[in-house]
Amino acid sequence: MSLLAYDPERVGRLQRAMGEAADGLRAISCTDPAAADAMRVVRATICQLDSTWLPLVTGLVSCDPLSLRQRRSERIDDLDQSLIRVMSSGYGWAVQHDPLSDDPATVTPQEARALGATLNEIDVTALVNDPVQLHWLARQLAIIGGDAGLSSQFLANFHEWARLCDGLGSERAHRLAAASTGGTMNERTAVVADLDAVFAGLADVQQHALPNGHTDLAAAVVVPQIDRMNPYSAALVVQHLRLDSTTLAFVTDSLLRRWWAEPIASGSDDPTTDADHFVGANTADVLFAALLCDAAACRKYMQLALPHLDTVFATADDPRLAFRVVLAGTAPSTTDAAVAGGIVLPVIEYFSQAEYRCDVVLCDGGGGEWRLFLADLVAPWLVQFTPLNEQFSDDPDRTKHALAFVFEGDAARARLLTDAASSTAGVRAAAGDDAARPQDIAAVVTMLYRLALETDVADEQARQQQFDSLATLASIAASAATGVAPVVGGAALLAGVVVDGGSASLQTVLSGNMFDPEGVEDDALYRKALALTAAATDVLAAAALQLVADGQLPPTVLPTPQLDLTTKYPDREFRHAYEAWANGHQIGGDTRALLDSAVNEFANAAMVSDSVYARA
């Protein structure tokens, strides 16, 4: 049973008016058939007054109101009795039982105002510990948030945003942590779901207070008292607000800078926050998930966060969310090269300067995935890393060093080299249309092969150096046993410079040519020549077909030279075959120039120096 509150004097007046109204209705009489409907309405009204409303008000006037104790026993302090409590304790109204139950699907302006007033002073812990009341609140806020008028009434009385949101946020963090450690999991997660619904409801209500068509709002306008609010609590509200990209980016950056500056708040009287529980989605996770719905917001956020990238990469419980934000903010589909370069290069440099922290501290739990992230970050923009491209930076050393750092990771290198799809997508985006420009593809392939080559050679040299150190150690051991001076370095051993008495068995083991950096380089160059020559043959075939279709070449010129896999010198052989083919068909003038241009982009890049072939 519910409660009702009333002003006894006014109810008395209402009772008298109802009696007079019933008498007035009874006085009406009309037997004309045309008035039959009207008379039915009159009789129904008399019946309703006599049987329902007059007895109700007469009962209120004649019975004693509930005492203070009786009200408490009827749970007048519960949230769903907010209006009754406000009117009785605030305005001195009497309270009695109401024969009807409240319809929670209907919220009146008075109920919205009373709820706002009650939430200013509510005991949040008690509320969260009462799942029925919490669920009721979530439903009421959803109804109020769906109506501009009710929202206005609620906001007129509710002003303790920081107190309420911090209390609810604290309980949410606590429940999530508790849920992760076992116990009544379902119950706790149900509470968290209702808490999230309350935050969503508060956001829906506040949405009506935001200026229409707003852009670039100040944080304090977005959520009242946001500067006094724990960043976690604020994030739980902000995630549900439908903010423009600029505002969302600004608020996210602002909250995460605060979170990063003072992440540990507990240990005193401060409420528990996400920072006190190292499990589950924290402030950054919540905000990043919101950002990911808006690529423009991701881009703007990254531009704001560049001076303090720790707040991007060292905050989220799931670092992959941060990675996704950066990738969304730099995607070629939504970002031009100049803007992307302003983000991509600083991000790579951040990781290159903080590599140790990335593995050990910042990306805890990331499993070194940041290297793959960097590969994904670079993949769409490979053309911008080629030596002659200045869209990212006019300093070629800067782009070179950045890409070289990305290439240091085996997995990242493998992803860049094998993920042809993303690389091609990047080249296509650079070309501005679906047709990739040959010079861009050639430049990218050449650059990647050069990087792969340098890395492979460096690795081989490192292995040789390691072996030399071991060999020296072994020689020292042998000399200790034989009394002969040690030989320094495996290279010396390999050269047979072993003094008498040295380890003959060691010399035997090392007599083979175990390390060959030059061979590694040759192999890489051969593979590069093979790939680019294959590309050149495809380009030539396509160009010739087009020229034949256009009538600029006779059909007899087909087929064009193909890649010869049997030769050691595919690039050189293709060059010769192309010249012979073009000369044999007497192709000259503009057509020859066009074919030369198409082929040369790849063929020139593929050409390997004679010194390398001489070694081969």
Add this chain to the structure above:
Amino acid sequence: MPPTAAADQLRRRAETLHGTAAALQQLTALGLHLLAGPETWVGPSPQSCLQDLCTRRNLLLAEADALEAEARRFRRVADEIDAQAATAPGVQ
């Protein structure tokens, strides 16, 4: 029934309906909702009462309007009967 008598009967009925409509429009019941709002009482029953009083007020006013409209129609028909009688052959 002679035309004039039929027209007179319609006019009498129109007068009755008009009087009933006027009585409906002056009912005390039409103002009850002003006394039964949230400045007097709040709760599920008061809310239900207010809604019911508003609904019944609207119904009463709608019936009053309907009676007025019917009364006008009766008068118009009566006038038409009189006009037809006046133009009919053999009528002085």
